[in-house]
Amino acid sequence: PNYISVSDLANMINLKIEKLTRDLTKMGFANVTHNYILSKEYVELILMNYNYQLGDHALAVTPENVYDELRSPVNPKNLARRPPIVTIMGHVDHGKTTILDYLRKTSIVSQEHGGITQHIGAFQVETPVSKRKITFLDTPGHAAFLKMRERGANVTDIVVLVVSMDDSLMPQTLEALKHARKAGSQMIVAITKIDRISNVKEREKAIEKVSIDLMNNEVPIERMGGDVQVVTISARTGENMNLLEESIVALSDIMDLKAERGSNAVAEGFVIESEVKKSVGNVSTVLITKGLLRKGSILICGNTYCKVRSMSSEQRVSLAEAGPSTPVEITGWKNLPAAGDEVIQVKSEAIAKKYVAKKMAVIQTAKESKNVERINEQRASEA
Numbered sequence: 399p400n401y402i403s404v405s406d407l408a409n410m411i412n413l414k415i416e417k418l419t420r421d422l423t424k425m426g427f428a429n430v431t432h433n434y435i436l437s438k439e440y441v442e443l444i445l446m447n448y449n450y451q452l453g454d455h456a457l458a459v460t461p462e463n464v465y466d467e468l469r470s471p472v473n474p475k476n477l478a479r480r481p482p483i484v485t486i487m488g489h490v491d492h493g494k495t496t497i498l499d500y501l502r503k504t505s506i507v508s509q510e511h512g513g514i515t516q517h518i519g520a521f522q523v524e525t526p527v528s529k530r531k532i533t534f535l536d537t538p539g540h541a542a543f544l545k546m547r548e549r550g551a552n553v554t555d556i557v558v559l560v561v562s563m564d565d566s567l568m569p570q571t572l573e574a575l576k577h578a579r580k581a582g583s584q585m586i587v588a589i590t591k592i593d594r595i596s597n598v599k600e601r602e603k604a605i606e607k608v609s610i611d612l613m614n615n616e617v618p619i620e621r622m623g624g625d626v627q628v629v630t631i632s633a634r635t636g637e638n639m640n641l642l643e644e645s646i647v648a649l650s651d652i653m654d655l656k657a658e659r660g661s662n663a664v665a666e667g668f669v670i671e672s673e674v675k676k677s678v679g680n681v682s683t684v685l686i687t688k689g690l691l692r693k694g695s696i697l698i699c700g701n702t703y704c705k706v707r708s709m710s711s712e713q714r715v716s717l718a719e720a721g722p723s724t725p726v727e728i729t730g731w732k733n734l735p736a737a738g739d740e741v742i743q744v745k746s747e748a749i750a751k752k753y754v755a756k757k758m759a760v761i762q763t764a765k766e767s768k769n770v771e772r773i774n775e776q777r778a779s780e781a
């Protein structure tokens with residue numbers, strides 16, 4: 399937060415760079431160019447000259463927010479309904495993977511294209527009846543999600559809390575509950591493995607037990623006058639799996655999930671996974687949260703950028719464009735981006751390069767100023 403370039407300062411106070419450069423030269427600065435870096439102390443003096451109040455945050459350029467100015471402000475006119483983004487959570491062995499596999503297999507999207515499904519960390523299904531899309535994120539425990547959660551960037555709209563009928567609530571169920579509450583996600587409970595008891599009365603009893611356990615843990619389920627839907631399913635036989643999907647759609651309608659789509663908005667998203675593949679090089683799965691991504695779009699992410707060379711769905715279907723809530727596999731990255739990092743669209747490779755360099759410089763400055771602080775503290779303690 400201690401340095402700013404002349405061009406950024408000009409931007410900040412809405413002054414032409416040429417005018418600011420001239421004024422600075424008049425003030426006694428030598429060899430001023432748009433790249434010229436000013437320290438905080440100088441900036442305060444300069445701003446006083448311009449009669450400008452320096453807010454506390456005005457100069458707080460941090461490695462985390464360097465790219466923020468690239469975003470476009472939300473234009474309500476571009477808002478459109480988007481599919482919900484759902485993660486499945488629950489205790490070990492309660493059946494999360496089996497549910498995801500079932501949804502993958504039966505998803506109309508994959509049947510239509512008949513492709514071989516590859517696991518790319520996120521996938522989309524279309525519901526059989528209402529023909530609505532739902533985006534599922536895989537393995538919410540993994541690094542990308544932890545990182546996003548740490549930053550308060552919660553991409554999950556809905557958590558499906560999976561509870562095995564024969565086990566009821568277990569330690570990791572309660573953990574998942576805590577996470578969902580903390581993240582402010584909406585929740586649906588899926589009581590699963592109901593095929594394990596064929597006797598209807600026995601089954602009812604087991605489900606009743608889970609319901610009571612849920613209430614005792616302050617989950618306001620519908621049956622008890624709350625608003626949390628409960629569906630009883632078997633991912634093995636497929637029983638009621640369509641109800642699970644329709645419950646998700648119903649909840650997402652209530653939530654009125656929207657995002658800007660279309661190329662008027664700067665596209666944004668998150669890296670879900672990334673890896674180097676022998677045949678194509680750096681590949682990442684990106685979940686788009688805003689805007690419209692196309693082949694040839696330029697994306698910036700962490701310390702790297704990408705000119706989108708290819709874009710495909712989980713079914714390896716090549717996509718010409720992709721909008722909010724769509725997970726896509728992208729190639730064309732200069733370096734491998736990190737899972738959990740944010741992706742922002744820029745207009746040109748030149749801008750991408752400029753901002754990556756800027757971010758690196760800010761990181762360096764942050765490091766240096768930490769060093770200076772440490773040295774000063776050390777000296778103060780020695781004195």
Ligand code: GTP
Pocket residue numbers: 488489490491492493494495496497590591592593594631632633634635
């Ligand atoms: P972790 O990833 O280890 O936390 O487990 P998980 O929650 O992904 O559970 P997984 O889907 O691997 O299922 C655990 C076991 O339960 C497997 O043997 C599944 O075949 C079985 N199972 C899952 N769903 C059902 C179901 O609906 N009915 C029956 N009978 N068995 C199921």
Ligand code: MG
Pocket residue numbers: 494495496
């Ligand atoms: Mg699993």
